[in-house]
Amino acid sequence: MKLRITEDDRARLYKYLASSFIAKRRCPETGCILLVQKNESPYNPALLVVEVLAPASGDFARQGAAELTFSSGYLRRALMEVRTRGLSGFLTVHTHPFADERVGFSCYDDANDPELMANLYELQPGGIFGSIVAGKRSFAGRLWNPCQTCEPLSELITVGEALKFEPLDGSSSPHVPLPSAIFDRALAVTGAGALAKLSSSKFGVIGASGTGSLMIELLMRAGAGEILVFEFDRADKTNLNRVLHLRMRDVEPGRNKADRSHEVVKESGLPVKVAVVDGGDITKTEVAERLRDCDFLLGCVDRDWPRLILSQVAYQYLIPYIDLGTEVGLDNEIVQSLDARVSYVAPGRPCLLCSGVVTEERVALEGQSEEEFKRILSMGYSRDFRLNAPAVMDLNMRAASQAGLLLRHLFQPFLLTPLPHSIRESATNFSVRMVNHERRENCPICGNPDRQGSGPRFRLMTR
Amino acid sequence: MGSEAPGQPATISEHWAEHPDRALPEGLLEFAEGESISIELSGLRVRLSTQKYPDGGPIHFHAQLGDTLKEVFVKASHALDERLLPPPPLSPLDVFRLRRHNGHWGDPVTDFELPLWVALAEGFTRHTSIEYLREIRINTKWGVASKRVMTPRELLVEFGFNPEEFSLYRRDSKDALPPEIPIELHRGEHFEAQKDGKYGGGTAPSVARGNQTIEDDIYRLQTEGLDLVLHTVGSQKYVEVRGVHIPSPPWSHASANIMVAIPATYPIGALDALYLEQGVTQGGGVPRAQATVPILGRYWSLISWHYATARPWNPTADDLGTHIEHCRGYFLARGVCQ
Numbered sequence: 001m002k003l004r005i006t007e008d009d010r011a012r013l014y015k016y017l018a019s020s021f022i023a024k025r026r027c028p029e030t031g032c033i034l035l036v037q038k039n040e041s042p043y044n045p046a047l048l049v050v051e052v053l054a055p056a057s058g059d060f061a062r063q064g065a066a067e068l069t070f071s072s073g074y075l076r077r078a079l080m081e082v083r084t085r086g087l088s089g090f091l092t093v094h095t096h097p098f099a100d101e102r103v104g105f106s107c108y109d110d111a112n113d114p115e116l117m118a119n120l121y122e123l124q125p126g127g128i129f130g131s132i133v134a135g136k137r138s139f140a141g142r143l144w145n146p147c148q149t150c151e152p153l154s155e156l157i158t159v160g161e162a163l164k165f166e167p168l169d170g171s172s173s174p175h176v177p178l179p180s181a182i183f184d185r186a187l188a189v190t191g192a193g194a195l196a197k198l199s200s201s202k203f204g205v206i207g208a209s210g211t212g213s214l215m216i217e218l219l220m221r222a223g224a225g226e227i228l229v230f231e232f233d234r235a236d237k238t239n240l241n242r243v244l245h246l247r248m249r250d251v252e253p254g255r256n257k258a259d260r261s262h263e264v265v266k267e268s269g270l271p272v273k274v275a276v277v278d279g280g281d282i283t284k285t286e287v288a289e290r291l292r293d294c295d296f297l298l299g300c301v302d303r304d305w306p307r308l309i310l311s312q313v314a315y316q317y318l319i320p321y322i323d324l325g326t327e328v329g330l331d332n333e334i335v336q337s338l339d340a341r342v343s344y345v346a347p348g349r350p351c352l353l354c355s356g357v358v359t360e361e362r363v364a365l366e367g368q369s370e371e372e373f374k375r376i377l378s379m380g381y382s383r384d385f386r387l388n389a390p391a392v393m394d395l396n397m398r399a400a401s402q403a404g405l406l407l408r409h410l411f412q413p414f415l416l417t418p419l420p421h422s423i424r425e426s427a428t429n430f431s432v433r434m435v436n437h438e439r440r441e442n443c444p445i446c447g448n449p450d451r452q453g454s455g456p457r458f459r460l461m462t463r
Numbered sequence: 464m465g466s467e468a469p470g471q472p473a474t475i476s477e478h479w480a481e482h483p484d485r486a487l488p489e490g491l492l493e494f495a496e497g498e499s500i501s502i503e504l505s506g507l508r509v510r511l512s513t514q515k516y517p518d519g520g521p522i523h524f525h526a527q528l529g530d531t532l533k534e535v536f537v538k539a540s541h542a543l544d545e546r547l548l549p550p551p552p553l554s555p556l557d558v559f560r561l562r563r564h565n566g567h568w569g570d571p572v573t574d575f576e577l578p579l580w581v582a583l584a585e586g587f588t589r590h591t592s593i594e595y596l597r598e599i600r601i602n603t604k605w606g607v608a609s610k611r612v613m614t615p616r617e618l619l620v621e622f623g624f625n626p627e628e629f630s631l632y633r634r635d636s637k638d639a640l641p642p643e644i645p646i647e648l649h650r651g652e653h654f655e656a657q658k659d660g661k662y663g664g665g666t667a668p669s670v671a672r673g674n675q676t677i678e679d680d681i682y683r684l685q686t687e688g689l690d691l692v693l694h695t696v697g698s699q700k701y702v703e704v705r706g707v708h709i710p711s712p713p714w715s716h717a718s719a720n721i722m723v724a725i726p727a728t729y730p731i732g733a734l735d736a737l738y739l740e741q742g743v744t745q746g747g748g749v750p751r752a753q754a755t756v757p758i759l760g761r762y763w764s765l766i767s768w769h770y771a772t773a774r775p776w777n778p779t780a781d782d783l784g785t786h787i788e789h790c791r792g793y794f795l796a797r798g799v800c801q
Contacts, residue, residue, distance in 0.1 A: 029663050067663030072630040073639055076657045080637050094662040112661040119629075119658040122602045133662075283727070305728055353731075360776060364733040367726025369699035379736070379753050379767055442779045444673030444731055451674075458674050463698070463727045 004318040005049040006347035007160025020095035029068035031094035037455040041292040048453035089128035099135030101172040117144035140170035194412035204294035208258035212300030213244035214400035231258035232280035242393040304362040338427035340399035351446035483589035505529030513539035516594035533575035548598035549605040558594035561587035680783035709794035733776030738763035
């Protein structure tokens with residue numbers, strides 16, 4: 001089981017544990033508690049850190065160089081948070097000050113943990129409880145079951161300006177397999193460690209049309225492990241100008257747009273798995289639930305409603321999300337602008353509502369039935385709803401290319417940081433700009449701290 | 464079975480069944496030797512009495528001859544309007560007794576699977592008693608507190624928890640009970656023993672604004688007295704608000720039915736405008752009316768009544784309730800229309 005945490009919470013965790021690792025001092029053990037929610041995805045379950053519950057004065061009943069006792073009051077506070085906030089459970093974290101690149105649970109830990117966990121499961125049946133021990137540069141984690149057996153936690157994934165992967169098996173760095181020669185020329189940009197992570201990650205590509213088909217191609221050739229494609233639209237002739245690999249004969253039977261991409265990935269022989277999600281429309285609850293299965297989301301849609309859902313998933317399930325968009329601006333059939341945009345949405349960063357990519361007005365319109373939608377348009381108070389927007393592959397490629405590089409950066413940083421909230425390219429002006437946005441006060445998506453890591457506690461805005 | 468003539472020996476009859484003090488019919492003793500009774504007799508409802516042990520007033524109740532003593536125990540407690548503890552499926556710790564013919568209470572019943580008719584045949588009367596004890600729950604464990612007033616430390620020890628490792632809390636409380644300060648214990652109280660963590664070593668969350676469903680809003684507003692109906696037409700939801708009070712004059716009626724189209728993306732997807740059911744007019748017309756459309760077999764005028772640009776829909780503050788207020792502004796000729 002993976003453990004996902006935001007960059008801010010990872011920093012807090014570091015802060016609370018740091019006092020055990022001051023050089024050249026005999027430091028006491030210390031600890032904290034991680035409140036967690038479970039991502040119940042059957043294919044890719046994970047624990048999401050909702051909050052690092054800081055220890056207060058008196059929260060450690062005993063604290064020494066080789067012992068630490070969490071007071072019942074501290075554990076009680078965590079348990080009450082779990083109950084009142086509807087969380088899944090919590091993990092205790094304690095340090096072993098003398099451990100550095102390797103750490104493991106002591107015999108004393110092993111002797112006492114089962115009784116504590118049994119007590120917690122007795123008080124909160126159906127909860128999730130576990131423990132983590134931290135060395136200076138290593139972690140080991142385990143999740144206990146009500147029957148007093150435990151299973152190891154596999155990996156701590158920090159989601160933020162970059163993605164950080166730390167093993168929870170007690171070692172300081174994961175075993176990195178030798179990369180295949182296929183990826184030799186890319187190793188300078190995506191090294192063996194990052195490639196190993198790419199190849200073990202599942203990428204959700206939402207939309208397999210203009211930008212989506214390009215993203216699938218880039219992911220396949222970057223060494224992605226698995227691609228899950230969400231698409232519900234049928235291919236038609238008007239897609240032939242921009243959907244990669246789409247042929248005239250694919251259009252005739254009215255196939256799903258994703259089918260051709262699926263075929264091409266399969267035929268490539270590259271080490272990547274691909275699957276197309278049945279139905280594909282993420283505004284439907286059962287389809288949106290499959291987004292939880294992914295380690296990374298790439299939004300290649302042209303509607304605000306799915307973008308809103310993707311933003312919610314990014315915050316609630318701590319899954320990084322890159323959104324792509326292009327726009328051909330016309331005035332009396334004369335090209336005024338050719339814009340490509342890539343936005344990176346992750347906990348701690350503004351959402352697409354705050355950046356203005358998604359507007360409540362369009363979300364409201366897209367949520368109406370067709371008849372109601374027409375009535376509203378006929379009243380003339382939709383300010384910027386566009387139907388049949390023009391699109392060309394050339395411009396889509398600019399967005400897909402930026403998104404591909406941004407994705408690689410997140411696995412192995414090489415871009416200027418902190419990352420801008422959006423990268424906007426204006427092809428007509430030959431300019432690429434970094435754009436940052438202010439968070440809106442009380443934003444329902446990124447302005448609500450309770451939503452972060454909340455998993456299923458907040459409903460997704462689906463049908 | 465038949466009606467019994469006065470002065471005759473007791474037989475298994477409805478008359479006998481209704482009089483708890485009647486002598487045991489001989490037939491029942493014969494059946495006891497045979498170790499079974501007929502299905503018909505097993506279903507015979509007999510009247511019994513019960514009381515709180517030792518000196519409560521008697522209350523009558525009925526049980527079937529074939530009931531087990533556990534079933535009789537539950538029925539007796541029900542008659543006394545008290546809950547047995549711990550609740551099912553655990554076995555009660557409260558004490559059930561049957562009175563002997565010599566007027567003394569028997570020992571506490573331990574064989575609860577024994578059928579009532581066997582107990583009667585073995586010499587017990589149809590008078591029962593229940594001794595309600597001071598059952599306390601700590602975590603999942605139920606037990607009987609030995610004293611009415613005990614310290615948390617004593618209570619932990621009595622329930623098998625080591626007070627050096629566990630602290631006692633009231634259910635859902637963050638504050639540990641001081642271990643040495645005595646507390647008065649009440650039957651049915653629930654405590655929690657929380658362990659220290661040695662290393663080295665429901666309540667459901669409320670729905671936050673912006674995350675609620677339209678059904679949540681409707682439920683809340685209905686409890687506040689609004690007459691709301693949720694309609695679904697294909698994939699479109701509408702909320703009909705019946706009997707909205709409006710000023711008359713200038714309106715032709717003192718109340719109106721309005722309807723609001725609910726986007727599937729609600730509440731981040733904003734509510735906007737309203738439908739007014741035909742028939743309510745102002746000076747013979749309907750201000751700001753757009754199209755008239757049939758919905759649900761009735762005719763509605765779509766009213767162009769929107770939020771101001773400077774004060775747009777805010778999903779963390781606005782909801783169906785505030786939107787209805789916004790719509791009332793139309794009838795009161797307030798608000799902003801773009």
